[in-house]
Amino acid sequence: MNSLSFTALRTLWIKECTRFMRIWVQTLVPPAITMTLYFIIFGNLIGSRIGQMDGVSYMEFIVPGLIMMSVITNAYSNVSSSFFSAKFQRNVEELLVAPVSSWIIILGFVGGGVARALLVGILVTLVSAFFVDINIHNPLMLILTLLLTATLFSAAGLVNAVFAKTFDDISMVPTFVLTPLTYLGGVFYSLSLLPEFWQWVSKANPVVYMVNGFRYGFLGASDVGIGTALSVLIGFNLLVFATAWHLINKGVGIRS
Amino acid sequence: MKALEIRDLHKTYKGGTQALKGIDLDVQEGDFFALLGPNGAGKSTCIGVLASLVNKTQGQVRIFGDDLDTDLVRAKSHIGLVPQEFNFNQFETLLQIVVNQAGYYGVPRQVARQRAEKYLKQLDLWDKRNTPARTLSGGMKRRLMIARALMHEPRMLILDEPTAGVDIEIRRSMWSFLKQINQQGITIILTTHYLEEAEMLCRNIAIIDKGRIIENTSMKGLLAKLNVETFILDLAPCSKEPRLEGFEYRILDDHTMEVDVAKSEGLNGVFRQLSEQQIQVLSMRNKSNRLEELFVRLVEGGRDK
Numbered sequence: 001m002n003s004l005s006f007t008a009l010r011t012l013w014i015k016e017c018t019r020f021m022r023i024w025v026q027t028l029v030p031p032a033i034t035m036t037l038y039f040i041i042f043g044n045l046i047g048s049r050i051g052q053m054d055g056v057s058y059m060e061f062i063v064p065g066l067i068m069m070s071v072i073t074n075a076y077s078n079v080s081s082s083f084f085s086a087k088f089q090r091n092v093e094e095l096l097v098a099p100v101s102s103w104i105i106i107l108g109f110v111g112g113g114v115a116r117a118l119l120v121g122i123l124v125t126l127v128s129a130f131f132v133d134i135n136i137h138n139p140l141m142l143i144l145t146l147l148l149t150a151t152l153f154s155a156a157g158l159v160n161a162v163f164a165k166t167f168d169d170i171s172m173v174p175t176f177v178l179t180p181l182t183y184l185g186g187v188f189y190s191l192s193l194l195p196e197f198w199q200w201v202s203k204a205n206p207v208v209y210m211v212n213g214f215r216y217g218f219l220g221a222s223d224v225g226i227g228t229a230l231s232v233l234i235g236f237n238l239l240v241f242a243t244a245w246h247l248i249n250k251g252v253g254i255r256s
Numbered sequence: 257m258k259a260l261e262i263r264d265l266h267k268t269y270k271g272g273t274q275a276l277k278g279i280d281l282d283v284q285e286g287d288f289f290a291l292l293g294p295n296g297a298g299k300s301t302c303i304g305v306l307a308s309l310v311n312k313t314q315g316q317v318r319i320f321g322d323d324l325d326t327d328l329v330r331a332k333s334h335i336g337l338v339p340q341e342f343n344f345n346q347f348e349t350l351l352q353i354v355v356n357q358a359g360y361y362g363v364p365r366q367v368a369r370q371r372a373e374k375y376l377k378q379l380d381l382w383d384k385r386n387t388p389a390r391t392l393s394g395g396m397k398r399r400l401m402i403a404r405a406l407m408h409e410p411r412m413l414i415l416d417e418p419t420a421g422v423d424i425e426i427r428r429s430m431w432s433f434l435k436q437i438n439q440q441g442i443t444i445i446l447t448t449h450y451l452e453e454a455e456m457l458c459r460n461i462a463i464i465d466k467g468r469i470i471e472n473t474s475m476k477g478l479l480a481k482l483n484v485e486t487f488i489l490d491l492a493p494c495s496k497e498p499r500l501e502g503f504e505y506r507i508l509d510d511h512t513m514e515v516d517v518a519k520s521e522g523l524n525g526v527f528r529q530l531s532e533q534q535i536q537v538l539s540m541r542n543k544s545n546r547l548e549e550l551f552v553r554l555v556e557g558g559r560d561k
């Protein structure tokens with residue numbers, strides 16, 4: 001990357017970070033509150049009656065999944081709403097007239113989504129530290145799954161925003177696809193509790209691999225193989241980034 | 257050197273609208289060029305293609321010799337665009353908007369800040385630098401877009417109806433600003449509905465209507481053309497061939513002739529000469545002229561404002 005592209009990327013990334021920091025009450029506070037409620041209700045009140053899961057307390061069991069859940073939602077909604085509003089207010093044209101390549105546009109927006117996801121992830125982890133002792137089994141795995149999940153859902157949010165024609169179109173996917181996938185993605189239960197058929201079905205859900213890969217990083221326990229989890233993450237990343245590149249490069253939804 | 261070279265440019269939008277139907281246009285470096293035309297003529301489409309906001313259907317565009325198809329990055333960096341519609345983020349401050357735009361062109365932040373001060377001051381916006389763009393008045397928003405377009409110091413500035421919705425005082429100050437940067441060597445192309453604006457500013461002009469260039473000439477040449485009217489005279493049958501001194505005229509057949517008359521000259525001379533030759537004029541009408549008709553429309557449209 002030459003220095004001009006680097007300046008462009010840095011500019012876009014800083015602009016994206018400034019955007020979510022400016023509206024931190026909408027972007028950073030809600031996930032912290034939601035997760036605190038989850039910890040109190042599921043972890044503390046209900047969890048204490050459930051006992052152990054996968055050899056740890058229920059509270060410890062759900063922490064990685066809850067962090068992952070907020071990473072997924074925040075990565076996705078940051079990029080989908082930022083890119084959609086850039087399209088809507090037409091300020092995406094500021095990028096289109098400049099000598100900025102499609103990759104820079106993608107990396108800049110995804111970079112913003114990742115930054116917010118990580119920030120929220122850290123916030124939620126801090127909140128969870130009030131309720132459980134946090135031990136890290138495998139830091140590398142932890143960071144890899146975290147980053148790959150953040151990039152994947154940021155890029156997916158971008159693809160969504162490219163196709164979106166109204167604000168409703170960017171809330172449809174989170175409501176009808178993301179939320180069910182995360183709730184059924186093994187955040188709150190171990191797959192081993194499910195009947196065999198449903199375990200098999202669950203393995204078609206990519207979120208299962210992210211939650212479990214991440215949980216492995218914390219607890220050293222996982223319902224799926226670690227290699228498989230990473231491969232699934234990398235595979236989906238390649239797929240979604242290639243799609244995003246194709247769309248932005250062709251100018252779908254942004255160039256007439 | 258040619259600042260802009262357009263050959264056989266076509267644009268058909270997805271719905272099937274043919275916005276450009278084969279445009280050829282040259283603009284020399286240092287020129288102040290007007291693209292004049294009524295609503296829907298294709299001005300913004302043409303500019304959109306130059307600025308990479310619209311994908312062309314066919315044709316070739318070169319900007320300072322750099323082809324849009326093969327040297328896109330260089331071609332883009334020559335152009336500063338002031339679009340017709342406001343297209344900045346309404347929630348960002350003026351300073352953020354202009355500094356970020358410079359960043360997209362690879363201008364380091366330090367340099368961008370200095371330039372931001374220079375251009376925002378020149379355009380009388382420096383006091384507002386830390387307010388969100390949505391709080392600006394319409395005229396200020398237009399000037400903000402001019403400042404933004406200059407941040408990477410382009411060789412050519414393209415303005416799409418820069419003075420739409422701007423009062424006469426600010427319009428005048430914008431005109432003098434544009435003249436001044438043109439004198440510093442920046443090539444300027446602007447679109448407008450107003451002949452007056454083109455007349456005040458531009459040296460050369462192209463008129464576009466329904467996706468075609470119908471006139472491409474110097475401003476002086478155009479004004480001269482507009483000052484001449486052509487009349488068609490029906491004459492009573494007569495053995496002599498009519499002759500007029502001091503007028504351009506054409507004999508179409510033995511009872512019809514065409515005469516060009518400058519508006520300042522008047523028709524008396526024509527009638528006097530014909531009477532002296534004992535030629536009777538039965539009737540007379542204006543020859544319809546597409547350019548002139550268009551102008552009547554443009555000028556009247558301008559007066560409505």
Ligand SMILES: Nc1ncnc2c1ncn2[C@@H]1O[C@H](COP(=O)(O)OP(=O)(O)OP(=O)(O)O)[C@@H](O)[C@H]1O
Nearest residue numbers: 256269271273275294295296297298299300301302
């Ligand atoms: N994005 C678009 N999709 C489809 N058709 C379009 C689009 N943009 C413009 N057109 C059509 O192309 C034609 C030319 O429009 P254009 O905006 O280039 O005209 P213009 O000369 O800039 O007009 P105005 O003076 O009103 O700004 C019009 O018929 C318009 O409806």
Ligand SMILES: [Mg+2]
Nearest residue numbers: 299300301340
């Ligand atoms: Mg227009």
